[in-house]
Amino acid sequence: MYRSHTCGELREEHIENNITLSGWVHKTRDKGFVVWIDLRDRFGITQLIFDEERTSKELLEQARSLGREFVIQIKGTVLERASKNANIPTGNIEVLVQELTILNESKTPPFTIEDDTDGGEDIRMKYRYLDIRRNIVKNNLIFRSKVSMEVRKYLSDGGFIEVETPYLIKSTPEGARDFVVPSRMNEGQFYALPQSPQTFKQLLMVGGMDKYFQIVKCFRDEDLRADRQPEFTQIDCEMAFVEQEDILNAFEGLTKHLLKEIKGIDISSFPRMTYDAAMAKYGNDKPDIRFGMEFGELNAVAKHKEFNVFNSAELVVGIAIPGAATYTRKEIDKLIDWVRRPQVGAKGMVYVKCNEDGTFKSSVDKFYDQEDLANWAKVTGAKAGDLICMLSGDTNATRAQLSALRMEMAERLNLRNPEEFAPLWVIDFPLLELDEETGNYHAMHHPFTSPKPGQLELLDTNPGAVKANAYDLVLNGNEIGGGSIRIHDKETQATMFKHLGFSPEEAKAQFGFLMDAFQYGAPPHGGIAFGLDRLVSILGGQETIRDFIAFPKNNSGRDVMIDAPAPIDKEQLKELRLQLNLES
Amino acid sequence: MYRSHTCGELREEHIENNITLSGWVHKTRDKGFVVWIDLRDRFGITQLIFDEERTSKELLEQARSLGREFVIQIKGTVLERASKNANIPTGNIEVLVQELTILNESKTPPFTIEDDTDGGEDIRMKYRYLDIRRNIVKNNLIFRSKVSMEVRKYLSDGGFIEVETPYLIKSTPEGARDFVVPSRMNEGQFYALPQSPQTFKQLLMVGGMDKYFQIVKCFRDEDLRADRQPEFTQIDCEMAFVEQEDILNAFEGLTKHLLKEIKGIDISSFPRMTYDAAMAKYGNDKPDIRFGMEFGELNAVAKHKEFNVFNSAELVVGIAIPGAATYTRKEIDKLIDWVRRPQVGAKGMVYVKCNEDGTFKSSVDKFYDQEDLANWAKVTGAKAGDLICMLSGDTNATRAQLSALRMEMAERLNLRNPEEFAPLWVIDFPLLELDEETGNYHAMHHPFTSPKPGQLELLDTNPGAVKANAYDLVLNGNEIGGGSIRIHDKETQATMFKHLGFSPEEAKAQFGFLMDAFQYGAPPHGGIAFGLDRLVSILGGQETIRDFIAFPKNNSGRDVMIDAPAPIDKEQLKELRLQLNLES
Known part of the structure; x- marks a missing residue:
């Protein structure tokens, strides 16, 4: 038996108990007459103590010889801790060690196993198994497991059946590129990995399964944008004898359950918005509604003067940035540079400062009077102290540009609170x-x-x-x-x-x-299908899905830890009736 | 709203209620003045009634026009049934229909949607979506879902974390053949689909995850024996800081939980047997211990006479077949033919009839006396009325042959009770x-x-x-x-x-x-890893894993429903830098 307790388990009630622990040497502090070791496992950290009075010389020497991340087993007695540590659940006790066994040694890890590690992304991915020892990654994986389990419980309790659909299916030229799998038994033919179980879930409905779900890996051979993975996980669901209203209710229920169980948040009912309204109000079909800055369409109040830029535009639209009326000329120029970046693509930006005294100062004062500007403030909902930013041009492009600006300003103004859920x-x-x-x-x-x-x-x-x-x-x-x-x-x-x-x-x-x-x-x-990677990262208050995947791939689709993909044997290729054609 | 209730839900308490149902036309009985329709969905069957007295002429005609498997919606009133049907939960009621909408028509299905269908395996696989409508397949899939859920609940409650490991990994020449996946982004290189997450689960242990599990698809490109699938599902588990005893206890707990929750069976503790003992007693490393017929090693009591077949053999071994002493000469000859089939491979078989009067009659009476035969009966545990069957030769081959005979006789004697679990x-x-x-x-x-x-x-x-x-x-x-x-x-x-x-x-x-x-x-x-397909089929009292897989592949690794694998576009091959080489 390697342990009687985990490293997160001992409390004051265990004082005087003789216990056995196993774990990793997290940290050693050597004060000469006394050595403390923080012993770590998945469940927590327990402080071990060795001292000149109560510990044999040999054992003290052995404790001193341990390197970081050595795996050890100890037998000892639980004692009350002199200086308690309220930051960890085991902080009221420590263990006086009587026996120490080294279960495995460790080379010095290439980065520190700490929340605030000295390792960059690349090295942490190469040694992902060490990265997983860090609280942050470990807790993300545990969190993901918990979310998946809650999804399954909720849907099972609701009469959904989890059905496993096949991974070796057929390639279809539609949509994104398939990953294909050559078949050895069926010469010259290929399976494809599913981009989603779409057709199978519809066949299950034809088959009368009525309520289906599956948490399932899907595959897309696309050029990877940042934060996309060639393999990703979907919560895939289908129901028979339903209208849209039934589906919205069922999966609003699931999402509410997750917010409640996982985050302790009650949301009574989810707002609904048409695609057209979302595009008009936020320039985006997935608007972040945690904050305002809704679009004001200004055509009616901005196209009546001699300002040709607006008059020739399909759309004039603006947002009010709270508290930004104090921006200096330089700051505003920077913002204009930002919207003119090729990634955003605006040609220029008109701004209006809504001064605290009720007056307005704009970049188009030549064309518009205070009454015009007051109207714009009304339409965009701008208050004294706000800065109105206006873009104009073709409807779709202009909305996209203003949406980008809105999101950027929300980031800068810290309006995207990861612990608020909308x-x-x-x-x-x-x-x-x-x-x-x-x-x-x-x-x-x-x-x-x-x-x-x-x-x-x-x-x-x-x-x-x-x-x-x-x-x-x-x-x-x-x-x-x-x-x-x-x-x-x-x-x-x-x-x-x-x-x-x-x-x-x-x-x-x-x-x-x-x-x-x-x-x-x-x-x-x-x-409906949910992207589990994304869902989990947002619920976890983060936006990088890679942090919630145990063994993610990089932007070239490579697993740098196992070094895949890799060349395969000539023999293997021959069996598959394939030949590489790298020249063409 | 397509339905107020499911077809399995209505009871006497609903009598007089106005309800809406949707489902498939399972069966129509037309008695002229009255038409009954069995309406079916996943949840059950409800009897609909249309009659000349209470139903409009048009509606009655509409009811008559419905074909098998038409999808309909009806509105009607729940009535007490005149002649009750105790075989189905809704058997005390029927629904008098007031309104009928055809939601979808159906061609006549290629086989009947009945427990005892007229469709053979091939046609049912091609139309698997119709096969799934049959109770037996539908219930198998629901059963599988329930088993998976119980596994997840038990392991989660026990502190195991489900971690998703990657599907696009690296090919290793060891073991069975990998399915490979050419990478477009990494020219000339291939991913492999995992035969199991073995290395990843060990890496998770190095990463301190402590207790891991995953229900996960695995892939093996092997020539398919009957009842093997190129993709199969594994309950994959790993624990840190454990000895063998810890693992056996943990997963005996899981298996007991499943037997209890799924089958209502309590088993206090599982027997253990060494590999050597299993081979000696059953000739098999996975013995079926639901019945006896244990091997008796007869070297000591059979090698002392002039019978050269035994004297020259490494092993003489026998089993007592209960109640088979009455076999005729012809029946025994057939049994000898059976063990001499190439699939079994024995050269011959010696037999001893243990007569009810305490005497013995054997095929080697020339060499052995009654006392010898009595000794053999003692070693093999044969009682009066049993037939001792003895094989001899090289130890491993002879054991395998006798094991085959033991299993065959258990089948013939109906000793393999699918509702008994050992x-x-x-x-x-x-x-x-x-x-x-x-x-x-x-x-x-x-x-x-x-x-x-x-x-x-x-x-x-x-x-x-x-x-x-x-x-x-x-x-x-x-x-x-x-x-x-x-x-x-x-x-x-x-x-x-x-x-x-x-x-x-x-x-x-x-x-x-x-x-x-x-x-x-x-x-x-x-x-440890469990084969979920096999586990579910055994718990379900059946032995064919295909019956518990929604969309299985045939023995050539083909999905005959979607017709996969299939050739792919030249363009697709070119993008992957591949060329087919079918000549060589």
Whole structure:
């Protein structure tokens, strides 16, 4: 038996007990006549004491010889601690050691195992197994495990069945790139790893499973933007005999449960906003509503003077930045430089200082009088002391630019409190999205998303205006879940495929088995999928998903710890009937 | 709202209620003046009634027009049923329909959606989504979900953390063949899909996670024997600071919990048997101990006469088949033919009938007298009325043959009761296994399995005799779990690699990152992995794992429903820098 207690367990009630502990040497303090060692395991830290009076010379020497991260077992007696440490749960006791066994030695780790480590990201990823010993990473993984378990409990209790869908499936040319897996038994053929279990969950609905969920790995072979992973985890859900309202209620329930169980936060009901409203008010389909700075559309009050920049613009729009009227000319110039960065892309910015005395000072005083500026303040909700920032141009681009500025200012003003949680349903997404390059429409969500009732006819006349039974759940400015009510009848599906530019043959080749299935009594159904990595990181009050993944990959899709991917044997390639073609 | 209740929910207390149901038309009975429809969903079946007195003519006609598996919604009133059906929970009521909406039509399904279907395996697999509508498959999937949930609850409550390990890892030439995944971003390089998260769970122990588990898909590109799947699910577990006894206790606890929660069966403690004893008593390292027929070793009492077959054999061994003394000559000849089949491989069989009058009649009466035969009966535990079957030859082969006969006779005599559960720990496995072709030893479990204390020295002199800290959990003759205490110090690991024929360079190339990790304070650790597919099928009282997998693959590794694997685009191959080489 390696231990009678963990290193986080001993309290005053254990005083005088003889105990056995095992763990890592976290820290040693040697005062000459006395040596203290902090012994660490997953559960906590216990202070060990060796001293000249009560410890044999040999044992004291042995204690002194221990290096950082050595694994040891000790037997000893629990004593009351002279100078108590209120910061740790075991801080009232210490253990006088009678016996010490080195279970394993350790080389000096390449970085310190501390909350505030001296190791950079690269070295910590290479030695991720040491990084995991750090409280912060360890606690993130425990937190993730807890969130997953709560999701499973809630959904199981609600009658959802977790069904495992296959990982070795079929490649479809649609959407993002698949990872493929050559088959040895079926020469020249390939499996694909699922980008999501979408078709399988719909088949389960055809199969009458009624309420399905799965926490499942998904795979996308995309060029990785920062904080994307080639493999990621989804909470995948689908329900039969439901309308949009049923889905929103069910998964609002799940999210409330998580906020309550995990964070102790009660939210009575989640606000809802249409996609159009979100774009108009926040320039963004996943608005962070923890803070204001809502957009004021200024066309009506800004296009009546000689200022050509505004007059020629499709949209003039502004936000009021709280307390920023005191910005110096230099600070404002910096802000203008910021919005003109290529990543943001604005051509310029008009500003209005709302002075404390009720007057206004703007960069366009030449064109507009105090009454105009007062109107702008009214529309943007600016108060005395605020700075109004205005952008203008094409509607979509301008909104995106102002959204970027809004988020940047929220960061600078510390308005994005990670311990505040503001969920929001965004509903009524457009069904189709125009591909600006090809001029074709494609499905915004996926080709099985149903249009809103009565809008099917619009497909012929104004496809971009058709709204879908599609919804996203947004939390603190992040899309944490999204889904739709699916098309379940074959006429609507055929109409959709036509508008997406699929010939019946192409549709059959690509989605044949699902369309076949739909001929045998598919029930009305719909679902949602949550990104677990993102959900967990936001609930954890952080925004980097990598910190909540045990063994993440870097931006080149590499696992630097195990050094994967890697070349494989010629023999292996030969068995798979493959040849590398690196020249072309 | 598609339904106010499910089809399994209505009882007498709902009589007179107006309700809405949705589901599939399971069966229609048309008696002319009255039409009954069984409406089905996941939760049950509710009888709908339409009749000339109370139903409009149009509605009655509509009801008559419905085909099997049409999806409908009805509104109606709950009535007491005239002739009650005690076989279903809703059998006391029926619903008089006032309104009927066809939600979706259905082609006639290719097989009947009944427990006793007319569809063969092939057609059911092609239309698996319809097969899932059948009670038997649906209930298997629900059962699997429940088992997984109970595993998670038990382990979470016990302080285990579920950690997701990566699916895109690195290929290792050891063991079974990996499925590989070409990387587009890292040209000419491949990921591999994990055969198990073995190294990652050991790294998590080095990382101090202490108690880890994961229910996880694993992949093996092996030629598929019947009832093997290229992707399968494992309950993967690892603990730090443990000895074998700790692991056996922890996972005996889990298995007891499952037997209790899922099957309502209490088993106080699991018997344990060494590998050597299992081989001697049952000829098998996963003995089914639900029934007797233990081996009797007969060398001592059978090698003293002129019968050369026995005298020249390394082993003479027999079992007593209960009640088989009445077998005719013809029946016994058939049994001898059975053991001589190439799949079994015995050269012949000696038998002894233990007559009810206390006399014996054997096929070797020429050589042995009644006293000899009485001794054999004693050793094999044969009683009056039993038939002793004896095989002889090389120890290993003979044991395997007799084990096959024992299992066959248990099947024939109906001794393998699927509702009886007999768990067994098999312990003290050999560390190494001789590869008869190459004459080399390789790790029986895997190269990180630790030898039993004090046996390391034997590696040089008698490697085949070294026992390991390795254990299997056997349930009803199936290995449902297996694991070991790992080597955690580098000297032992180096010795092991040497004996497995790895040069230090080879060991480094293959297991480098794990060996590196072990230099930074690896704790003593060990673990176990359960095959979930197998565990669930045995708990479900069945032996075919395919019946407990939503979308299984066939023996050629194909998913016949989605028709995968399949060829991929030339473009896709080009992006992956691959070329097919089907000629060679």
